[in-house]
Amino acid sequence: MVHLIGYGRRAETGTSLPWCFPRMTKRAMAKILVALSGGVDSAVTALLLKEAGWEPVGIHLRLFDSDPESLAEGVCCGDQAAADARMVAAQLDIPFYVRDLRDLFREHVVEPTVEGYAHAETPNPCVLCNHRVRIPELLRLADSLGIPAVATGHYVRKIQHGGEWRLAEARDPRRxxxxxxYRLTPQQLERLEFPMGELTKEEARARARAAGLFVAEKASSVDLCFAKTAGGIGRMVATMRPETGQPGPLLDERGRVVGEHPGIAFVTVGQRRGLRWRSTTPERKYVAEVAPDTREVRVAPRARLLTRAVRLADPVWHEPLPSVAEARLRYQGPRFPVSVEGEWVSFLEPGPPLARGQAVVLYDGDRVLGGGTATEVVRGAPDTEPAGALAVAGSTGSR
Incomplete structure (x- = not known):
């Protein structure tokens, strides 16, 4: 059963048809469920849909309780975000509902993220949130309300390829x-709309200002937004799992103590910042492995951390893969040429350091091919000799 808190009333449709909605006209005048986070992107999404002739129904997903005393900007959860979403709906004169998903978010996003960090992994909670909670629940809610389509404020596009819908990069690479x-299926994409994928952030703010929306200048939400008011993901993990916030030794490749780290909750592969060194070393060294059981962190020169291959857990591919694709290892990060065989992704040239738990997403041009989660990493530049456990970091407790 769906429990909703309603607000608002339906208004007359807008008059103009924005240039960025060529494929939406066939469903004009249809209802569409719009996820309103309380930010400018989702507000402009609802605005443009209404102008294009749709009947938007606003829904705010209550995912997490942020610190009520925090003044941090860029937070999309909590009372203030819900209040801003409600005000946007009122300004646009569209129906508005709130769906409480805090228990589900904690189970499928917060707890797995904390456990991942506690086991020396670096999961991306935004991937977990979108694919385990946000998108599935929006589609289920739309079904329960008899609404055929769902829209979000994500900066992505959907395109036709081979007779099916595929996810593609936004026009603005900065957003x-x-x-x-990356895990969105053609069946999900059939019902999803992403108006922001055709706009830049500056264009979105201009549309909001022109419409008089009060969120036009509101700060954008940030990655790991639910952890921001806790002081960051490291502090949140250390609070929920205190043992991860205990300092431990930094060991070089020969096992010598060369410094101290602030706790495994605060370190990840490839990191140097925040480490306390006892003395200078001949060459700069970075986090190479994290052993959660002993709280030891091993460091090594960056050349030994470069990624040569990675085995993916639970990979999903939306179409047959080309002989050479491009892999992205971080949100809005650069892409690297790779080949794929089974669960293994091999880099044609060594890639940057990669931690277990990170998402590896493959592209062909601007089209998303699929991806998976790094579970085993082969490291080291071709001209370096493997250094013990640094050669392959798997699921045995080392990174």
Whole structure:
């Protein structure tokens, strides 16, 4: 059963048809469920849909309780976000509902993220949120309300390829969010709309200002937004799992103690910042492995951390893969040429350091091919000799 808190009334449709909605006209005048986060992107999404002739129904997903005393900007959860979403709906004169998903978010996003960090992994909670909670629940809610389509404020596009819908990068690469939505299926994409994929952030703010929306200048939400008011993901993990916030030794490749780290909750592969060194080393060294059982963190020169291959857990491919694709290892990060065989992704040239738990997303041009979660990483530049456990970091407790 769906429990909703309603607000608002339906208004007359807008008059103009924005240039960025060529494929939406066939469903003009249809209802569409619009996820309103309380930010400018989702507000402009609802605005443009209404102008294009749709009947938007606003829905705010209550995912997490942020610190009520925090003044941090860029937070999309909590009372203030819900209040802003309600005000946007009132300004646009569209129906508005709130769906409480806090228990589901905690179970499928917060707890797995904390456990991942506690086991020396670096999961991306935005991937977990979108694919385990946000998108599935929006589609289920739309079904329960008899609404055929769902829209979000993500900066992505959907395109036709081979007779099916595929996810593609946004027109504005500075805002592209395809990395965190790589698991979307053609069946899900059939019902989803992403108006922001055709706009830049500056254009979105201009549309909001022109419409008089009060969120026009509101700060954008940030990655790991639910952890921001807790002081960051490291502090949140250390609070929920205190043992991860205990300092431990930094060991070089020979096992010598060369410094101290602040706790495994605060370190990840490839990191140097925040480490406390006892003395200078001949060459700069970075986090190479994390052993959660002993709280030891091993460091090594960056050349030994470069990614040569990675085995993916639970990979999903939306179409047959080309002989060479491009892999993205971080949100809005650069892409690297790779080949794929089974669960293994091999880099044609060594890639940057990669931690277990990170998403690896493959592209062909601007089209998302699919991806998976790094579970085993082969490291080291071709001209370096493997250094013990640094050669392959798997699921045995080392990174």
């Amino acid at each position: 592209d969010q395809s990395y965190v939505l």
